[in-house]
Structure formats: C-alpha cells, structure tokens
Amino acid sequence: MASPLISVKNLKKVYQMGDTQVHALRDITLDINKGDYVAIMGASGSGKSTFMNIIGCLDKPTSGEYFLDSIDALKMNKNELAEFRNQKIGFIFQSFNILARTSAQENVELPLIYNNKVGAKERRERAFNALKSVGLAERANNMPNQLSGGQQQRVAIARALVNDPVVIMADEPTGNLDSRTSYEIMEIFRTLNEKGITIVMVTHEPDIAQFAADNIVFRDGSIISHEKVTNRKIPQEELKKLPAPETGDKK
C-alpha cells in the first residue's frame, strides 16, 4: 500500500499563556490517504484550527512527526515551507481571505505569481480556467466588494485550485455562508474530490460534515472518533430540497 498523503504521529501543541499551559493538541496520530475527503468536527476550542494550521505548514507543533506527501514538513525552514505550501496545498478560510481591491482574476493568479515556473500567459489562462471551474468566468474582473460572500469563497476555491495542489485544506469554508451557498460550495468540493483531489475540511455544522467521506471528531485536543460517513449526502439533492431562491443572481 502506498504511504499516506498526510501522516502525523504523536502531534502535540502547547500554548504558553503566562503561567498556564494550554494543551491545544494532545498526542494526535492520524493518516489521511490520497483522494480522501475528511471532515473534522468538534466543539469550539477543541483544537481543530490548530491542527489544520500545522498540517497546512503554517504553524509548527510543539512535538511530534508530520509527513506530507512523504516529505518531513518539520525539517523545513521558513522559505522552504513557503514553496512547499505553494506547490502542495490549497487553502480555503472561513473569512475568505482574498485580497481587497484586487480583481477576482488577480486574486486567483496570486499563487502562480509566487511560482517561478509559470509564465505570465500561462498564469492568466490557468487562473481564468480555475475561475470558470467554480462558475465565476464572467466575474473575473470584479473586485471583491462587488462579489457576494459565496462568490468570494468561490474565488478563494479557485485560488486554492489554480496551482494543482495535492490537498485542499478548508477551515470552516461555509462558516460565513447561508445553506444554499454552502451546498453550492459543497458541490464544488464533491466534483474536486471526484477528480482525485484530497480534501480536509473543518466544520461546525453536522449536515455539512455529512458530505464528506470520513468524519473525525476532536475533543480537548484529542481525536475521540474517526469513522466513515454511512449515508453520505449529495449536495445537488440537498439543494433541490431547499425552497426556491428569491432572486436569480446566483451564478
């Protein structure tokens, strides 16, 4: 069997807050294989974001091991990590985190700008294609303040996709969105996952977690359950169950 895409062993994260220690992660051991679609659940403060930041190579654990795509992520320096993130990981955040006063197209181009192997022409094409794949082709030149929340999140997804990452990491991607828009985002995730892209997603909402293949539950910095979703939901069907939208400008 091939080695797992994400492999963490005995991962610990302790925050020092003055005299007290906060054990955000206690001894996490977990493998995620290529093509998996994992939803991480858990109460607020249970360590989900801390975990995501570490496997997203944005933060370092206090102790433990972490291999991403068979590479030891904890041995890399800041610049190597930057390049690693650029090549391997697509991020999607709860608060979208796209650059203000920068067009959708340019936001999506951003990861490619930091990738020296991609020229200007290819960059523009790939960014446009990514936008097209999330249904925003005709919004390419809009500024973020001219886009709805759902559209902004789709720009963020396009940006996460554009550099062909091995894994997409989404921390509460639907946290700021209504149900309809959330399901639309889940539909995009489903198609991506079907193309073989690994997805790790944190969510608070149990119904959103039902779209994933696996559910992991955190409590107090530990994994308390890890199981397959038995009756997975399909976003398109859930969308049909919703009352018809009032306005037609959802594209």
Next chain:
Amino acid sequence: MKIINLIKIAYRSMSKNKLRSFLTMLGIIIGVASVIAMLAIGEGSKRNIQSSVASLGINTIMIMPGAITSGGVRLQAGTSNSLKIEDVDAIQTRCDLVQYVSPVVNKGVQVVAGNQNWSTAVYGVNLDYFDIRDMKVSVGEKFTEIDERTAAKVCVIGYTVDSNLFGGGVNPVGMTIRINSIPMRVIGMYDRKGQNAFGMDQDDGIIAPFSTVQKRMMSNNNLNSIYVSSKSDLVMNDAVDEISKLMRQRHKLAPSDDDDFTVRTQQDLANIFGAVSKIMTILLASIASISLIVGGIGIMNIMLVSVTERTREIGIRMAIGAKSRDVLIQFMIESIFISFIGGFIGILLGIGVSIIVSKFGGWPVTVTPTSIVIAFSFSAIIGIFFGWYPARKAANLNPIDALRYE
C-alpha cells in the same frame, strides 16, 4: 517571484493611496529640491567670483597696512600706519618685476552738486592706478601729472556718482562738485565696471590725484593701500616676494618680527572668498539634506503604517507561497519607488527654484549634473535605508500570526 510583478504590486498599492503616497513623497521632493537649489546657488557664486577675478586682472597686487593673523584673517586692518608714500617710490625704483604702482588714500565723503548730494568714497591715486585697475576714461579725460604735482582740484567720477548727482542725462565734464565742501572740477567719467567679487558697486566712487586727496582731505600722511601690478601673471608670486622683502627691509623688521603689512593678490582674495562661499554652500546643502533625512523618516513612518495595515495581506501572501524575500522586496520597492519619483520631481522643482532665484533674486545660479547625481543618489539611498526596516519587519512576520491579525 519576478521583479516585474513586484513592481506592479508596489505601483498598485501606491495608487490605492494616492494622497498618502504623494504626501510621503513631498518630504523627499522638498529635500531634493532644496539640495539642488543650494548647490546651484553655491556653484553660481563660485563661477561669478572666478569671472570677476578674471575681469579685475590677475596681475593686481594689493599691499595693505597691518599684519595677518593665523587662519588668513587680517585683524585691525587699516589701523596700522605702516604704509607711506616713500614705500611707493621704493617699490617703483627697486622692484624689477613690478610694472605699475600707485598709492591709494581713500575716504568716505559727502558730495554735493547743485541741490543733489550723494555719499560715496574718494580715492586719491596716481596715474598708474588706471592701468592697474584696467580703468578707461572715454567721457572727458584722466588727470595729468601736472594736476598731480599741483594738487589740482580735479576729479574723475564713476557712473553711479554721475547719475545720482546729475541724473545721468548730461555730460558731467566741466561741472563743479563739492567734496566735503571742497569744490572740485569734474574732468572725466570712467567706464562702467559693474560689481566686484564682493558685490560692491565699482562705479560708485570718485578718483582724484593722490596729492589732492592727501593734502586737502586727509589729516595724516598714511596710505590706505598700495596697488601694484606685476609685469606678467607668471612672475606674480616672485613680485610678491620681492615687494615683501623690500618692505621688511624698509620697515626695519627683525627676522623674528611679523610683517606689519599684508600683500595680497586678486587671486588670494578670490580664493578666500571662494572658500567662504564653499563653506556657505556646504552649510546650506547640509541643512537641505536634513530635510531629505526628515523626508526619509516620513517614508519609514508611512511604510510602518502600511505594513501594519497590510499584515493580513502579508499573511495571505505567505500562506499561498510568498517567501520572506518576496515580501521584503515588495515593500522595499514601494519605498524606493516613492523616493525615486520624489527625487525626480524634486530635481525638476530644484531646477525651477534655481531659475526663479536667479531671475528674481539676482543671484547667479548654475545647476550642475553633479548636483543632480548627488541629490538623486541621496534620495535613493534614503529610500533604501528607511524602507529597509519596515520591509524587514513585514518579511519576518509569521504567516500564522499575520493571518490571525485583526
């Protein structure tokens, strides 16, 4: 990340904050403009001195009573009574390298003609003086040797005196003027000479025979100075030595004594004045460059604000692959951009100010390429120097901290 993209990013973030970028630039603009203008004024006055030295004739040597102290500053000028008419005679007969020599006695006087009056200076000299100073008399004529011997009450006036006493419209020759109540006949007017290196109007004066001024207006027989010209500018320094030796001998100075007179050439004076103007230029330019540094601090301040404001943007960029170096360069380019554009506008403004100063202030002003290069590289260095700290601060941010920043 390619430089061209970084320049685009810098350009965009500046154009998002046009007013702020402009105000930041203003510090650099003012600094560069004032450095350019100050250097231009300094350079202009330097050239002015050089040209007026050439116009005075570089053969001219002046002997003044009193000694120089160290540092080249002549103290108590004119208070010493060491120069006498016999010195003039001795120089004339015994110095081989000297061509012309003239005693000079001068005095500030009140001149009256009809109901006009004017205060000016009268110079008692001999005929050689006209040759030494390269003065020509084309209206009327100079006085003669007979006038000198008889202490005749005649004089040659300058253009400024003429225009103040007679309005400049009539031929002054033949008129009588009263100099300190002594009636004197105007026999000529010397050609205009304009200002000298010190900004003094050389046409504001009256020239009369030495004996006339000495006997009728002075209370003692001391000379104010002796004007000499050497046979050529090549033997000038030798002539100076010759004169000094003779004077020491005549004044019976022991080898250990200091000179009780000062021998100066036009070149010496020009050099002193040039040195003074150089010091002034350096002083003014240093003051101007302080404003350049203040401008640089302005850049640093605004860049720090910008880094704080854009912490989240930095976090996003880092999360998706920006290296520290990319962030560093991005912010450096921004500050260099500001200082470069500011420097460029400053140069144009500086040249403009220089032209205005020379037009309206009557100052001679010359903008040299060197001063442009100096001002420009100064502003570039300031952009790099003051932009570096904020840029490094941005580059050293942790992606996770930057992303969490509210």
